Amino acid sequence: xxxxxxxxxxxxxxxxxxxxxxxxxxxxxxxxxxxxxxxxxxxxxxxxxxxxxxxxxxxxxxxxxxxxxxxxxxxxxxxxxxxxxxxxxxxxxxxxxxxxxxxxxxxxxxxxxxxxxxxxxxxxxxxxxxxxxxxxxxxxxxxxxxxxxxxxxxxxxxxxxxxxxxxxxxxxxxxxxxxxxxxxxxxxxxxxxxxxxxxxxxxxxxxxxxxxxxxxxxxxxxxxxxxxxxxxxxxxxxxxxxxxxxxxxxxxxxxxxxxxxxxxxxxxxxxxxxxxxxxxxxxxxxxxxxxxxxxxxxxxxxxxxxxxxxxxxxxxxxxxxxxxxxxxxxxxxxxxxxxxxxxxxxxxxxxxxxxxx
Amino acid sequence: xxxxxxxxxxxxxxxxxxxxxxxxxxxxxxxxxxxxxxxxxxxxxxxxxxxxxxxxxxxxxxxxxxxxxxxxxxxxxxxxxxxxxxxxxxxxxxxxxxxx
Amino acid sequence: xxxxxxxxxxxxxxxxxxxxxxxxxxxxxxxxxxxxxxxxxxxxxxxxxxxxxxxxxxxxxxxxxxxxxxxxxxxxxxxxxxxxxxxxxxxxxxxxxxxxxxxxxxxxxxxxxxxxxxxxxxxxxxxxxxxxxxxxxxxxxxxxxxxxxxxxxxxxxxxxxxxxxxxxxxxxxxxxxxxxxxxxxxxxxxxxxxxxxxxxxxxxxxxxxxxxxxxxxxxxxxxxxxxxxxxxxxxxxxxxxxxxxxxxxxxxxxxxxxxxxxxxxxxxxxxxxxxxxxxxxxxxxxxxxxxxxxxxxxxxxxxxxxxxxxxxxxxxxxxxxxxxxxxxxxxxxxxxxxxxxxxxxxxxxxxxxxxxxxxxxxxxxxxxxxxxxxxxxxxxxxxxxxx
Numbered sequence: 001x002x003x004x005x006x007x008x009x010x011x012x013x014x015x016x017x018x019x020x021x022x023x024x025x026x027x028x029x030x031x032x033x034x035x036x037x038x039x040x041x042x043x044x045x046x047x048x049x050x051x052x053x054x055x056x057x058x059x060x061x062x063x064x065x066x067x068x069x070x071x072x073x074x075x076x077x078x079x080x081x082x083x084x085x086x087x088x089x090x091x092x093x094x095x096x097x098x099x100x101x102x103x104x105x106x107x108x109x110x111x112x113x114x115x116x117x118x119x120x121x122x123x124x125x126x127x128x129x130x131x132x133x134x135x136x137x138x139x140x141x142x143x144x145x146x147x148x149x150x151x152x153x154x155x156x157x158x159x160x161x162x163x164x165x166x167x168x169x170x171x172x173x174x175x176x177x178x179x180x181x182x183x184x185x186x187x188x189x190x191x192x193x194x195x196x197x198x199x200x201x202x203x204x205x206x207x208x209x210x211x212x213x214x215x216x217x218x219x220x221x222x223x224x225x226x227x228x229x230x231x232x233x234x235x236x237x238x239x240x241x242x243x244x245x246x247x248x249x250x251x252x253x254x255x256x257x258x259x260x261x262x263x264x265x266x267x268x269x270x271x272x273x274x275x276x277x278x279x280x281x282x283x284x285x286x287x288x289x290x291x292x293x294x295x296x297x298x299x300x301x302x303x304x305x306x307x308x309x310x311x312x313x314x315x316x317x318x319x320x321x322x323x324x325x326x327x328x329x330x331x332x333x334x335x336x337x338x339x340x341x342x343x344x345x346x347x348x349x350x351x352x353x354x355x356x357x
Numbered sequence: 358x359x360x361x362x363x364x365x366x367x368x369x370x371x372x373x374x375x376x377x378x379x380x381x382x383x384x385x386x387x388x389x390x391x392x393x394x395x396x397x398x399x400x401x402x403x404x405x406x407x408x409x410x411x412x413x414x415x416x417x418x419x420x421x422x423x424x425x426x427x428x429x430x431x432x433x434x435x436x437x438x439x440x441x442x443x444x445x446x447x448x449x450x451x452x453x454x455x456x457x
Numbered sequence: 458x459x460x461x462x463x464x465x466x467x468x469x470x471x472x473x474x475x476x477x478x479x480x481x482x483x484x485x486x487x488x489x490x491x492x493x494x495x496x497x498x499x500x501x502x503x504x505x506x507x508x509x510x511x512x513x514x515x516x517x518x519x520x521x522x523x524x525x526x527x528x529x530x531x532x533x534x535x536x537x538x539x540x541x542x543x544x545x546x547x548x549x550x551x552x553x554x555x556x557x558x559x560x561x562x563x564x565x566x567x568x569x570x571x572x573x574x575x576x577x578x579x580x581x582x583x584x585x586x587x588x589x590x591x592x593x594x595x596x597x598x599x600x601x602x603x604x605x606x607x608x609x610x611x612x613x614x615x616x617x618x619x620x621x622x623x624x625x626x627x628x629x630x631x632x633x634x635x636x637x638x639x640x641x642x643x644x645x646x647x648x649x650x651x652x653x654x655x656x657x658x659x660x661x662x663x664x665x666x667x668x669x670x671x672x673x674x675x676x677x678x679x680x681x682x683x684x685x686x687x688x689x690x691x692x693x694x695x696x697x698x699x700x701x702x703x704x705x706x707x708x709x710x711x712x713x714x715x716x717x718x719x720x721x722x723x724x725x726x727x728x729x730x731x732x733x734x735x736x737x738x739x740x741x742x743x744x745x746x747x748x749x750x751x752x753x754x755x756x757x758x759x760x761x762x763x764x765x766x767x768x769x770x771x772x773x774x775x776x777x778x779x780x781x782x783x784x785x786x787x788x789x790x791x792x793x794x795x796x797x798x799x800x801x802x803x804x805x806x807x808x809x810x811x812x813x814x815x816x817x818x819x820x821x822x823x824x825x826x827x828x829x830x831x832x833x834x835x836x837x838x839x840x841x842x843x844x
Contacts, residue, residue, distance in 0.1 A: 201384075206584050209378075209385040273458065274382025277362045278410070279584070280817070329829065339690040340467040341513025343827045349806040360504060361610075361662055361688070361718075363460035374621070382458050389587060391617050392727045407460060409665065409718050412557075413585025414614045416727070417665050417718045419460055424717040431469040431695065438472055 013037045020120045025150025035148055038122075039112070042129045043136075047109075047144035055144035057109060066168040070105035072096060073164035081128070081158050083202040085194070085214030086289075089128035092161040093135035093143075094218045094289060098238045101220040102292060104175045104227060105167030107139060112146035113162040118153045128159065139218035141165070172231060179234040180255035184325040185301035187294045189222060189308050190267055190318040191215065192244055196286030197272045200279075208278065212271050215290035221313035226294065229307035235295035242348045243285040247293045248333045249347045260334045261323030261345075284335075285348045290315060295325065361411040363419055366390065372400045379410055390415045460717070464689030465512075473694045474517055480701040481519045487705075495523040497653055498700055499790055501643060502660035503530030503818025504688050510823040512690040518697065525790035526823075527646065529660055531607045531637060532559050532816035534743045534788065537776040539635055540565035545772055546602055546633060546765060547578040553596060555589040556604040558582045562815045566776045586618040586632075593622070593630040602765045605632040610662040612636050612754070613727030616734040619756075619763045631765040634756055637741060639663050640671055641752040647679045651791050656700035658686040658693065661715040666731075668723030669713055676711045687715040734760050742775060744812060745785030784811040787820055794821040795833040796840060801825065 013036030023030040040048045047055045076092040100107040194215040201210045237247040252259045276283045296304045308316030333345040364381035375391040408415035506526045547554035561571040574580040589603040605615040622630045664685045675683040682703035686696040696714045741753025756764040783797040804810040813819035
């Protein structure tokens with residue numbers, strides 16, 4: 001891959017003041033100072049140093065790695081912007097990387113578009129941008145272009161971030177939601193519901209003291225270890241909003257199969273369980289930001305499990321086989337409960353609201 | 358109106374207002390213990406109690422003896438069933454031997 | 458989790474199931490009245506309905522036992538008119554309207570509280586009425602109203618909150634009181650000519666507050682076995698076993714399966730708080746069931762300053778359910794949810810017509826979310842064609 005000559009344009013902008021104001025989005029000197037001093041300095045790569053309107057990426061370097069470009073985008077509006085285990089910056093990088101990685105793609109480049117509400121503290125912005133860089137470095141991904149807007153107070157909530165990402169899918173991989181077959185086994189790489197529970201806990205209005213951390217993490221390293229040992233993965237999805245239940249339903253629906261999972265096999269932290277019991281929530285529907293559901297041929301399950309558990313990323317230590325794919329009823333996900341009886345796990349309707357009854 | 362979850366009182370926060378901290382599987386919350394306090398059981402003596410928590414109130418102290426009794430009943434059921442099965446098996450074996 | 462996991466033990470459940478199968482066979486053999494119908498047991502409480510569906514209990518039982526889902530779901534029986542009253546209170550600019558989560562989606566005649574929130578009303582979800590009190594302390598220039606709903610289980614918590622507000626001299630806090638009582642509604646079901654119940658699972662957490670005595674009349678006067686039941690799946694299966702044991706032995710008693718939590722005489726501090734703050738209303742409106750005497754409570758005159766209905770004007774209009782709704786029949790257990798003509802078509806969790814589809818305890822929501830929907834819709838179609 002050709003690298004542009006570093007240091008082509010000397011960065012000179014210095015951001016003044018403690019808070020972001022409208023001039024920082026105005027297109028003039030203040031905006032240049034913001035971009036140079038905060039974003040380009042933090043993200044620190046040769047693409048950004050060129051200070052062009054676009055990042056330029058060598059095509060031959062991409063086609064050498066695979067035969068399909070994977071491209072995705074996501075916007076991040078999480079509240080609160082700082083939560084136990086991460087912040088909106090970390091989330092915006094990991095989420096998009098994971099959306100790429102579950103296709104089998106090697107994630108390579110990200111964009112970073114921010115919409116900042118007038119009044120956001122510069123210190124907070126720097127913390128968020130630093131989190132983005134750390135997450136990107138951990139994943140071996142570069143943030144190569146971006147956009148910055150500042151809006152009036154009240155027009156957005158502190159900061160919204162959009163990241164788009166591209167990666168390359170190696171030729172031999174065929175992973176899609178429609179490939180699950182009866183006899184396949186279903187795996188997950190660890191504890192469910194950590195992110196959803198951490199956010200609920202952090203919101204403060206429910207006054208639940210806890211030590212739960214979001215599981216927000218870039219999963220491309222884990223996925224690479226899995227696919228190296230077990231390239232025949234049929235389906236892979238990250239279980240974000242809507243929880244693992246939604247992903248299982250998507251796969252069952254796309255593949256026209258039934259998926260049966262064992263409640264006793266699903267890894268969950270005691271604290272997350274406690275929070276769900278207090279509020280009457282179902283952990284199957286809680287959001288995750290570092291969990292993948294993997295469907296592999298039955299005879300590959302042991303190998304896949306071992307690869308996840310042993311991954312040097314340490315993000316699969318609590319991996320487990322949680323169920324299997326069956327013939328029918330088509331499109332339906334069935335849970336064998338801890339009590340022995342069975343019930344259906346449907347897609348989430350609306351928002352899960354804490355129960356009283 | 359039923360959602361209640363067992364938890365353990367781990368500390369008293371405010372004696373006059375009957376407020377304590379309950380621990381449910383590692384998650385802690387403030388609860389009002391007015392319903393489990395009386396002249397025989399003071400606020401301070403609630404520390405360590407297992408209680409049923411409902412909408413921020415400790416509604417009942419869990420009776421450990423009754424809980425054990427309920428479970429023992431069910432375990433004995435299993436014992437009785439095993440005995441019956443053993444008897445039936447012995448009878449069946451005896452019958453088989455008799456006909457041979 | 459202590460006191461939870463032991464009561465979800467599948468091994469103990471299996472032992473009970475074996476006993477249940479034997480008792481069922483014995484009852485069917487010895488009782489002619491079950492020649493052409495199943496043994497019908499009603500679980501009154503929405504929390505029990507939720508557990509039954511969440512753990513797939515019904516499939517573990519013999520086919521000749523049918524569980525009938527009762528109306529013990531305070532969200533499900535909230536009339537549209539009262540939801541409109543909530544919305545009208547919430548839309549007052551000085552009001553912060555606080556409520557339990559599951560009440561937010563119940564449809565009023567124009568909108569639900571969730572929709573009112575989206576339209577700009579200050580509606581906030583709280584876990585406890587005490588959280589509403591905290592808001593009152595922190596916002597002295599606003600009026601905080603707490604939507605007090607629930608059976609006797611929740612009355613102590615709201616009553617104690619009012620007493621605390623009184624102690625602190627707060628003048629910006631009130632309750633919109635929709636508490637309902639259990640006994641009249643159980644009587645209404647037992648009196649219903651369409652009902653053939655062989656036994657009842659009584660609401661365990663209501664009993665935790667009111668004690669055992671209020672349920673004696675079911676066995677004494679109506680001659681039906683009744684068991685006060687806990688909320689873990691093993692509690693429910695054990696209670697079913699106890700009811701069957703009574704039926705097999707020709708007994709008719711009130712038993713307390715939930716003795717680890719339910720004291721015989723109920724909760725004295727809770728009952729004392731209720732007696733100070735609340736008194737019975739002459740009658741109260743229930744969605745789908747009409748007006749029932751002595752089935753609701755209101756705030757006593759002594760505590761009128763904490764009564765949102767007296768502090769603020771509310772429309773207080775009785776609104777009939779949409780004519781296609783069969784909520785009442787489902788609530789009374791006369792039909793199964795999928796037999797309602799709008800189940801799954803016009804009435805779904807996303808587009809609910811009645812509260813049974815909204816509340817996580819509602820029988821309709823339980824069938825829709827936990828049941829095999831394609832199978833149920835096929836059953837429904839078959840029934841409609843047969844008519």
